[in-house]
Amino acid sequence: MDVVVLTVDQDESRSGSDQVPAALASLADVPVRLAFERTVGDEFQGVLDQPAAVVSALEALLRSGEWNIGIGVGQVETPLPDQARAGRGPAYLSAREAVTRAKSSPWHVRAVGEGDGVRALESAIWLWAALLARRTPRGWEVADLVDEGLTYDGAASRIGISQSAVSQRAAAAGIAEGRRARELVEYLTRTALGGER
Structure with missing residues (x-):
C-alpha cells in the first residue's frame, strides 16, 4: 500500500517550549490512515493516503514555521498497526531520512521516495513554502x-x-498564487502515490 508518512521534528526545540501538543491539535481534523502522535521527544508522525489530506497537513506545518518536515512516500507493511509509530516499511525509512535532511534544507522540508515524481513534489513544496513564508x-x-x-x-x-x-x-x-501552489502540490502528491485517489 502506497502512503505518505510524515515525520515531523520541532526546529530548535532546545531553545523553545514544546510545540507538539499545539501541532497535534492543529492536525486533528486532517483525514489520516494512522493518526498523528508523538513518537519521541519533540517529534511526531502520521500516515496519510489522500493527497488533499497531505496538503492540509503540510499547510498547517509550514504556516507555523517551527518544524523540520520529513515526507516519506512509498509502501508500508500491511495490515497497518493501530498506531503510526508501530508501522514499518520503505515509506517509514524514507520519512526518517527526509526529516534528517530537512534540518539543513530550504524551508526545513524534504521528500524522499522512489520515482521522479517525489523530487518534483519536493520542489513544488519548497516554492509553496516560500510563498507562505511571506504572509503576514x-x-x-x-x-x-x-x-x-x-x-x-x-x-x-x-x-x-x-x-x-x-x-x-x-x-x-499571494492568495491566488497560493491556491495554485496548493493544487500543484496535491496533484504531485497524487502522482507520487501512483495516480487516482
Missing part, C-alpha cells in the same frame, strides 16, 4: 476567510475594512 498575520486572516468560502466583499465585511484593502492584503499574501 493580516494576509493569513484574509486567506483563512477566503478558504471558508467568503468573497473579498464578504471578507471585508467580516474584518471591518474596505474591499480594496482586502484586495491589497490578498495580493500581498
Whole structure:
C-alpha cells in the first residue's frame, strides 16, 4: 500500500517550549490512515493516503514555521498497526531520512521516495513554502476567510475594512498564487502515490 508518512521534528526545540501538543491539535481534523502522535521527544508522525489530506497537513506545518518536515512516500507493511509509530516499511525509512535532511534544507522540508515524481513534489513544496513564508498575520486572516468560502466583499465585511484593502492584503499574501501552489502540490502528491485517489 502506497502512503505518505510524515515525520515531523520541532526546529530548535532546545531553545523553545514544546510545540507538539499545539501541532497535534492543529492536525486533528486532517483525514489520516494512522493518526498523528508523538513518537519521541519533540517529534511526531502520521500516515496519510489522500493527497488533499497531505496538503492540509503540510499547510498547517509550514504556516507555523517551527518544524523540520520529513515526507516519506512509498509502501508500508500491511495490515497497518493501530498506531503510526508501530508501522514499518520503505515509506517509514524514507520519512526518517527526509526529516534528517530537512534540518539543513530550504524551508526545513524534504521528500524522499522512489520515482521522479517525489523530487518534483519536493520542489513544488519548497516554492509553496516560500510563498507562505511571506504572509503576514493580516494576509493569513484574509486567506483563512477566503478558504471558508467568503468573497473579498464578504471578507471585508467580516474584518471591518474596505474591499480594496482586502484586495491589497490578498495580493500581498499571494492568495491566488497560493491556491495554485496548493493544487500543484496535491496533484504531485497524487502522482507520487501512483495516480487516482
